Amino acid sequence: MAESVDRVDIAIIGAGPVGMTLALALAGGPYKVLLIDSRRRGAWAADPRALALSHGTRQILEHLGAWNAEAATAIETIHVSQRGGFGRTLLMARDYDIPALGYVMRYRELAAALDAQLDSSRLLNDSPLIDLRSSREGTAIRLASGADTRRFAARLVVHAEGTPGNDVEITVRDYRQHAVVAEVRPAGGHAHRAWERFTPDGPLALLPLAQDYSVVFSVPPDQATQLLQIDDDGFLAALHARFGGRVRFTAAGPRARFPLALRIRQQLTATRQVWIGNAAQSLHPVSGQGFNLGLRDAWELAQTLLASAGEDPGDDAILATYARGRQFDRGGSMAFTDGLVRIFSNDLAPLRFARGLGLLTLDLLPPLRHFVARRMIWGARAWP
Template sequence: MKQYDVIISGGAMAGATLALALDQKTSGALSIAVVEAYKTDHAQHPGFDARAIALSHGTVETLKQFELWEDIQGVATAIEHIHVSDRGHAGMTEIACDDLAVGALGYVVELADVGRIYDQRIQANDNIDLLCPDSIVDLRRFEDRVEVKLNSQKVLSAKLIVAADGAFSPCCDAINLPQEQTDFEQVAVIANVVCQEAHQGRAFERFTATGPVALLPMSDDRMSLVWCLPPDEADEVLKLADSEFLQRLQSSFGWRLGAINAAGERSSYPLILRYRPQIVSHRFAVVGNAAQALHPIAGQGFNLGIRDVASLVEELAQQVADLGQYRGLSSYQARRREDRTATIELTSSLVRLFSNDWWPTRLGRNAGLFCADVLPPLKQPLLNRTLGLVER
């Protein structure tokens, strides 16, 4: 049996960030094991695949605090302007970094790029052992420790285990940590596209009767598409020939970037809110998608998960002598309650408000977008969430 201070189940964005941030915050005082089922290869790894994600301004500041941003910045594309509109209607609002005196509203990164960077950082760190490919098959907790058995038959012991193993967390299931679900009855269609006009750091969120269409700026003037559709329509769109797919997307998104000329490989996943009200237990904590998996509207999910990671790191750094003390873990849960609740309510409300074409709702949301555009104070709560400038 090999002993560690912390075992992290899951080595994708949340788990790897946690390992590196915890090592930095404690000046290398802890021994950390990261158990990950997949090699860092975008063709296989579900957490470091070909998708792109948006890092908010607040997330970037957090990564800077943990000395992680410098490496990531080289593969990041700045978001300098966000355009929000309602298809077929007048309501719209815009957010520009110049108006807010920030260098960028956020950045877009490809998960595969960050996966390679994190893998290099972890491999070079003597305080972190990456056990990969491997997975936890048995988890037992005792008064002063937790023990896990791996698929490789290795046995590990630690003072604390952290579940960062995704929305279907096997570790959370192993201790019967309850999870609530809300099916939004939508599917996200994912692809990278190339448009006639250069994106110039612009991001777009366009609401339609069937769900939002988001385009995020990427390197080489590509755009990352997240197109939310009802399941039957998503199935149809995934089967279209490239020319038909582009035509359908053009009709939904419009012409703000000129013609949409090309699209890469398409993939999809169902949009279901998965939420665990309880994110701590005896010598056990939960972060990232294992704690909550959100609808992608407004790009809140990963940024919320990074705030989980940062809060947990700060709490653990205060109790290095015994990381599993329930006092510290309960403080972590209390710190995260308000932010988690507010962000989940915001994204769920936006889905309900902007994913239907009922005329009173349509009238109300267009009035809201118009007022937000001409009355800046009304826009501030959305700006704070967009920028990730929230209490944690």
């Protein structure tokens, strides 16, 4: 007997924070939406990352009823400096008439808040994709579901399955850095200050999180291995050495690592398909842009689709409108993070001097400093 085929308007593949944001932004609209994930529901509970969320991201999450205020720690100032060189700059929320430049939240707490708002009947977990075929008429999706397979027909497939592997559509720049993440306890509290410190090995970020700092330590892969193998005292000593005594730490939690590369999908759309979030672009975590950009992808796609209610959501013209609208924000965020990594991750004396001048200029020239701060707060809306 032939397997039955369930019909939906929009299938979102990947129930990570970006896929869930899109599902929520489309809820209540005219489309029948299905959100699919290969993992069990709540698998994100094991994720060790914390994310810096911009003020603009908070506003969108609030609108969706998914802002987890109790899990958010405000960033009131950001201190930017380089190891072994002069110059530093300070960004302050009070200069922008907002309560915080951004917020820090654990990935798992962000995911839990989004998940709590989902309509469970529109969510399919534990269902790895077996096959996807798209044509002008529609897309055919085959999923594994336990020992069985299930088939769906969708008018539009949204790819939100996170960082892609190597594929001809993806341009990859391997940074030869891995991020080692951990939560560490500062002596004397954090006073809601985040630190971004550039070192020749890679950037080091300290993000205030509850009573602690979330550390994102970007280093070459062999150093990442060492940082995972040493004991807590050794890890704290490595942190102190790179941080130059500005902050003292008293305890460290478990550590984990993530390889870092820039992965860019050249075409955001194909016949009845569109890519958003990390599936469209995976960035270096420096300056915390990745999820904020992915959330704006999800939000803008939902607005484009809702504005075309009554039309075919997989229509080429609608997808082209979306892709055109994302060019500026996407290009700016990729250039901003990639530029920071490339300019700062080396130890050439002339560049060190130029970077010091850059940081000093940033501090002395308010318009330039305001541009950088607005990029952290709003993303593409940084431009006046």
